[in-house]
Amino acid sequence: MFVLTVDQVGSRRESDAVPSLDEVDGANRALVGFDRTAGDEAQAVFDDAAAALTCALGLAIMGTWHCGIGQGQIDLPLPDTAREGRGSAFVNARSAVEAAKKSGSHHLGFVSDDPLGAGIQAALRVVVALRSKQRLTTREAYDLALEGGTQAHIAERLGISQQAVSDRLASGMYRELEDLKAGALHWAEALDRATLPGEARS
Known part of the structure; x- marks a missing residue:
């Protein structure tokens, strides 16, 4: 336990x-x-x-x-x-x-x-x-991804493009940190x- x-x-x-x-x-x-x-x-x-x-x-x-x-x-x-x-x-x-x-x-x-x-x-x-150390904008995208949001959904929620979402998740090392x-x-x-x-x- x-x-x-x-x-x-x-x-x-x-x-x-x-x-x-x-x-x-x-x-x-x-x-x-x-x-x-x-x-x-x-x-x-x-x-x-x-x-x-x-x-x-x-x-x-x-x-x-x-x-x-x-x-x-x-x-x-x-x-x-x-x-x-x-x-x-x-x-x-x-x-x-x-x-x-x-x-x-x-x-x-x-x-x-x-x-x-x-x-x-x-x-x-x-x-x-x-x-x-993540910027607020990166953390917002990261947290929405943790909730299961697709990049399209995250983009709509944040009012940004899907490419911007992808860039934020990449800069926040989303895949690497979640694998860790x-x-x-x-x-x-x-x-x-x-x-x-x-x-x-x-």
Whole structure:
């Protein structure tokens, strides 16, 4: 399973954004939804790697959250709230969010008991780094493509030509970054399939 621990960047200067976490793409697929743990930090539990990665990437790309994904065991039965949870996934999520805080502009960490987690983290950080630097016009086209829009549909939505859409997606490295994400997701799912069930809690 996956635990996502997030900590708001610059929380002393900005308004509390924890209540808005449930609106982030992927958050509605959490097994245990976001729950404030302390201050401007929150946690959620996922059994779906795609949802966990989608949610973490979306928050990290915003640049307003440090995001740590911990992959591993979660003690059963599942807790009613994330802050009551125990297991290696929670420990790894704590390590991951601390790594994210030390990573400069990447804002994302991924930690697993398996060494393969370091490779997944590296891939996800490349995605965050490049997407964070995209121009607004490029990001608009990219996000619409992620929603499944065709180039014709995106062109109509943005009031530009299909060639302009193609140029924006190319400059934003859409295919390359989505391939990188797909690879990271594949290995995250493989790690999770290989993880034994968590211990039962008394």
